[in-house]
Amino acid sequence: MRASKQAAKSKEQRAKVSKPIPGSQPPTPEIHISGAEGICSKGELQKIVQEYIDRAITHPRGKPDSIVITIEELKKPLRFITALPIMTVKCGASSRAQVIIGMLLRTSGVSMKAIASALSILQNKETMRGASLVLASSGRRVEPDMQRGVRASRLGIARPAEKALSAQLNKLCINTQTVREALVLASKVASCRDVVAEVCISDDPDYTTGYVASAYLGYVRIPHIKKKRDRRGGRIFFLRETADIRRVILYLEKTPVIIRSIKPCSGDKTIDEILDRFHK
Numbered sequence: 001m002r003a004s005k006q007a008a009k010s011k012e013q014r015a016k017v018s019k020p021i022p023g024s025q026p027p028t029p030e031i032h033i034s035g036a037e038g039i040c041s042k043g044e045l046q047k048i049v050q051e052y053i054d055r056a057i058t059h060p061r062g063k064p065d066s067i068v069i070t071i072e073e074l075k076k077p078l079r080f081i082t083a084l085p086i087m088t089v090k091c092g093a094s095s096r097a098q099v100i101i102g103m104l105l106r107t108s109g110v111s112m113k114a115i116a117s118a119l120s121i122l123q124n125k126e127t128m129r130g131a132s133l134v135l136a137s138s139g140r141r142v143e144p145d146m147q148r149g150v151r152a153s154r155l156g157i158a159r160p161a162e163k164a165l166s167a168q169l170n171k172l173c174i175n176t177q178t179v180r181e182a183l184v185l186a187s188k189v190a191s192c193r194d195v196v197a198e199v200c201i202s203d204d205p206d207y208t209t210g211y212v213a214s215a216y217l218g219y220v221r222i223p224h225i226k227k228k229r230d231r232r233g234g235r236i237f238f239l240r241e242t243a244d245i246r247r248v249i250l251y252l253e254k255t256p257v258i259i260r261s262i263k264p265c266s267g268d269k270t271i272d273e274i275l276d277r278f279h280k
Helices: 011-018 042-057 094-108 112-122 159-171 177-190 245-254 271-279
Strands: 002-006 030-035 066-068 079-082 086-089 132-135 155-157 195-201 210-214 218-222 234-239 257-261 265-269
Touching: 030 042, 042 066, 079 177, 086 271, 094 112, 094 195, 094 210, 094 218, 094 271, 112 132, 112 195, 112 234, 132 245, 155 159, 155 177, 159 177, 159 257, 159 265, 177 195, 177 210, 177 218, 177 257, 234 245, 265 271
Parallel strands: 079 257, 086 218, 086 265, 132 234, 155 257
Antiparallel strands: 002 030, 002 066, 195 210, 195 234, 210 218
């Protein structure tokens, strides 16, 4: 599901539209409102579609004027994986979050140069529709389309695993749709052998918890990753320098992946407690 609305045009944009090039159709500025996807059985379709519509029309980013729902039969065989373990780092301010992001990414094998490149992308006022691909050592961006980015797609979680996950998250008081869906996405991304790490900041102005994830670290939630009402956000996938970019994109966008088992979820921890586990 993808929900969006037309953006208000500036004076310059209106002037361009008033003098169109013969035979051309000027692009309409568009604001992304919300998106969602999952893998489900045929019998669940009607229920899932209604849930997606309800989410689109009640999203805090505004009321959409376009909701597009695509239903596609999967042809490729499913790949089954285990979810990343979840933990939450103690963080009281967005200024501290920047430091924590750097420490977690460095521990996962991302260079300072690549971290600086990622932070500049995330601080951009123009939010990308998908994720940016950044090489973990050189910091070079390598996604073919820097407007569209790359979208992790064709992902889901088996019902028994979702039930077990919800039970653990309930104990930690973080059993929300947002947390569950983010974990599913991050787990698929981390299962790609050429992905070193991921950092994500939601563009939802009311949601201020982001995360850093990697196969090495797990899924680390970072509260106060940005200030409330800040609409900036984005997602960065850090890749090995030797990564086959075409194969990475093919895996992330086209290979269907289902979480069939989960790992233990932890409560709040300091950044030192998290990193000490990997330095012993």
